[in-house]
Amino acid sequence: MTDQNAGSTSKTPPGKVSRRDFFGMAWKGLGVFAALEGLGMISAYIFSGKNKLTPETKQMLDAGSVESFAPGSVSAFMGGRFYLARLQDGGFIALSIRCTHLGCSISWEESKKRFICPCHSSAFDISGEVLNPPAARALDYYPVLIENGMVKVDIGTLKERNSFRRDQVVYAT
Ligand code: FES
Known part of the structure; x- marks a missing residue:
């Protein structure tokens, strides 16, 4: 029988989050936040009416x-x-x-x-x-x-x- 963790330098106790996993989750969270903010800006532009040329626009x-x-x-x-x-x-x-x-x-x-x-x-x-x-x-x-x-x-x-x-x-x- 061999020790599966033999040679590993970073052991994470069961129930705890490793540093690598923590930073991975943090980056994903930031990505989701940035995507939501982008969607908010796009919908604000669409619903503001600034993108419309209405038929009533005098030219x-x-x-x-x-x-x-x-x-x-x-x-x-x-x-x-x-x-x-x-x-x-x-x-x-x-x-x-x-x-x-x-x-x-x-x-x-x-x-x-x-x-x-x-x-x-x-x-x-x-x-x-x-x-x-x-x-x-x-x-x-x-x-x-x-x-x-x-x-x-x-x-x-x-x-x-x-x-x-x-x-x-x-x-x-
Ligand atoms: S487009 Fe058909 S008659 Fe002018």
């Missing part, structure tokens, strides 16, 4: 002076992802470039005075109203503000609609 883009847009014209603002249409009566409406069918980008056909979607041929008039399905809704639009003769578009607030209405148009006073 004004200066489009230009009122006089720089002729009645009956359409100007593309691809950076803002909208077309600024000036209707024949002088009113402004900023139309989203996204087709209301499945979201393809529409383009303006000057010769036919209409927007056309390359995906399934939906067409819209200068006010964004549907001329040709499959799109079932008018183009969405962004609020326009006219201040000191300058046209500004709030590209942070996309407005959905079913059809065109006169109160969606903004006029210089």
Whole structure:
């Protein structure tokens, strides 16, 4: 019969924790503490609302002076992802470039005075109203503000609609 502890320099009496085991448990405890603190910081960030860009966030883009847009014209603002249409009566409406069918980008056909979607041929008039399905809704639009003769578009607030209405148009006073 041999002594199993023969040659060992550190013997731990039964019921006691060795120094190695103690430090191992301490490191594990610190790791769990650090992980919990990290989770707390992440959840505080998520629930604080600081990571959100709400649809109500105003983001004004200066489009230009009122006089720089002729009645009956359409100007593309691809950076803002909208077309600024000036209707024949002088009113402004900023139309989203996204087709209301499945979201393809529409383009303006000057010769036919209409927007056309390359995906399934939906067409819209200068006010964004549907001329040709499959799109079932008018183009969405962004609020326009006219201040000191300058046209500004709030590209942070996309407005959905079913059809065109006169109160969606903004006029210089
Ligand atoms: S996405 Fe425009 S018609 Fe289908």
